[in-house]
Amino acid sequence: MKYISTRGGMAPQSFSDILLEGLAPDGGLAVPETIPQVAAETLEKWRGLGYAELATEILSLFIDDIPQEDLRRLTAAAYSAEAFPGPKMVPLKPLKGGMSLVGLSEGPTLAFKDMAMQFLGQVFEYVLERRGTTLNILGATSGDTGSAAEYAMRGKRGVTVFMLSPQGRMSAFQRAQMYSLQDDNIHNIALDGVFDDCQDIVKSLAGDLDFKSTYRLGAVNSINWARIAAQVVYYFWGWLRATDQIGAQEVSFCVPSGNFGNILAGHIAREMGLPIRRLVLATNENNVLEEFFRTGVYRPRSAAQTHATSSPSMDISKASNFERFVFDLLGRDPQRLAQVWKGLDTDGQFDLSDLKSEFEGRYGFVSGTSSHADRLETIRKVKEESGVLIDPHTADGVKVAAAYVEPGIPMLVLETALPAKFAETIVEAVGEEPPVPAHLGDLASLPQRVVNLDCEVELVREYIRQHAPA
Numbered sequence: 345m346k347y348i349s350t351r352g353g354m355a356p357q358s359f360s361d362i363l364l365e366g367l368a369p370d371g372g373l374a375v376p377e378t379i380p381q382v383a384a385e386t387l388e389k390w391r392g393l394g395y396a397e398l399a400t401e402i403l404s405l406f407i408d409d410i411p412q413e414d415l416r417r418l419t420a421a422a423y424s425a426e427a428f429p430g431p432k433m434v435p436l437k438p439l440k441g442g443m444s445l446v447g448l449s450e451g452p453t454l455a456f457k458d459m460a461m462q463f464l465g466q467v468f469e470y471v472l473e474r475r476g477t478t479l480n481i482l483g484a485t486s487g488d489t490g491s492a493a494e495y496a497m498r499g500k501r502g503v504t505v506f507m508l509s510p511q512g513r514m515s516a517f518q519r520a521q522m523y524s525l526q527d528d529n530i531h532n533i534a535l536d537g538v539f540d541d542c543q544d545i546v547k548s549l550a551g552d553l554d555f556k557s558t559y560r561l562g563a564v565n566s567i568n569w570a571r572i573a574a575q576v577v578y579y580f581w582g583w584l585r586a587t588d589q590i591g592a593q594e595v596s597f598c599v600p601s602g603n604f605g606n607i608l609a610g611h612i613a614r615e616m617g618l619p620i621r622r623l624v625l626a627t628n629e630n631n632v633l634e635e636f637f638r639t640g641v642y643r644p645r646s647a648a649q650t651h652a653t654s655s656p657s658m659d660i661s662k663a664s665n666f667e668r669f670v671f672d673l674l675g676r677d678p679q680r681l682a683q684v685w686k687g688l689d690t691d692g693q694f695d696l697s698d699l700k701s702e703f704e705g706r707y708g709f710v711s712g713t714s715s716h717a718d719r720l721e722t723i724r725k726v727k728e729e730s731g732v733l734i735d736p737h738t739a740d741g742v743k744v745a746a747a748y749v750e751p752g753i754p755m756l757v758l759e760t761a762l763p764a765k766f767a768e769t770i771v772e773a774v775g776e777e778p779p780v781p782a783h784l785g786d787l788a789s790l791p792q793r794v795v796n797l798d799c800e801v802e803l804v805r806e807y808i809r810q811h812a813p814a
């Protein structure tokens with residue numbers, strides 16, 4: 345299995361080669377040369393597997409330069425009872441109205457990003473060790489991604505994390521989560537600024553090619569292919585568990601979406617032959633993607649046009665993984681793709697409305713949006729009808745999914761976070777604080793480890809110089 349760039353300008357590379365890179369050298373994204381196919385009999389054979397074993401089977405279709413027994417060790421460590429302490433790994437939770445939640449948020453940071461990050465931590469350590477090199481991960485976070493990355497990379501040999509966060513702009517829960525980590529290889533740097541200032545400093549340091557190569561700077565952002573591949577696993581898992589009793593048949597998935605990473609994995613699973621009827625894409629008020637699937641026009645927004653909402657992890661102006669889906673939509677033709685993205689650069693948008701009939705007809709995609717009022721109403725309603733408290737992002741999913749439920753077709757809504765992370769909106773919806781999982785009960789009282797710096801690129805550069813391992 346080799347990987348190529350969506351824009352056609354990269355010689356085919358192996359999984360381990362693209363693992364540590366961001367964009368392809370031509371500015372495109374790495375995609376598998378061909379999508380592996382899974383036959384119906386194979387699916388049935390997989391019914392008896394545990395989550396980590398299923399992950400080994402599926403990931404080995406995308407990774408042929410790591411021996412399968414090593415991969416087995418990595419997935420066992422990633423999807424261990426220590427990282428996912430609940431009674432079940434990725435439980436399905438039935439709701440009223442033909443829907444079930446897929447419980448992806450039982451990991452250390454209570455959001456679905458742990459599902460891919462925990463594997464990423466293992467495979468980074470493995471590949472770095474095998475190549476005899478090290479990596480300094482530099483990132484900026486407004487909460488979710490940074491904490492998932494830190495929990496995945498803590499204590500990993502060969503990896504050091506420098507995570508910039510905006511001082512005083514994260515919730516008390518998010519701060520406690522990140523800053524209570526005491527591992528030597530995790531550096532929390534709180535800057536006196538907003539998230540965009542943190543992001544600018546990351547761009548500036550990563551753009552300084554001398555500094556970048558001297559200090560072996562890397563990233564773990566949402567375009568990383570290993571994250572997408574690890575996410576494909578839970579679509580198979582969700583399908584298997586939803587059909588254990590009723591036998592092989594189609595199911596639909598609904599995915600609360602931002603950067604198009606999560607639902608892209610669903611698209612890949614469907615292309616691999618998993619019987620998925622519809623992929624329902626849910627957005628919040630930031631409806632860049634809903635607009636595309638409704639009209640065929642992709643129109644990224646400016647920072648000023650991006651709303652700060654009560655499902656903040658979906659507040660995106662453009663969707664960084666979307667190019668991989670458009671590549672398939674254009675018949676995997678890198679020339680056409682490069683043309684379309686050139687148009688995006690010059691016109692600020694592109695129009696693929698001539699392919700609109702394929703969005704649903706060929707690829708199963710439909711979409712919808714949800715507002716703050718919808719979110720509150722849905723959280724209330726699900727609690728009342730089903731006795732389950734859901735988080736604001738999952739609520740966007742449930743709201744949009746409801747319009748696409750069909751008789752006899754299970755609708756699986758991905759639970760992208762637990763309500764404990766977003767107490768303010770939960771209190772607004774139902775008038776009470778969400779429960780905090782037992783293993784995190786004492787989080788708020790743990791000592792915190794964070795350095796505060798003025799928001800200046802030179803101060804961050806100096807900090808990395810002094811703290812990056814030789």
Ligand SMILES: *Cc1c(COP(=O)(O)O)cnc(C)c1O
Pocket residue numbers: 455456457488566600601602603604605606607657658737760761
């Ligand atoms: C990251 C995130 C999303 C959006 O996922 P994408 O892969 O960016 O589409 C949705 N909900 C939560 C809670 C998240 O953390």
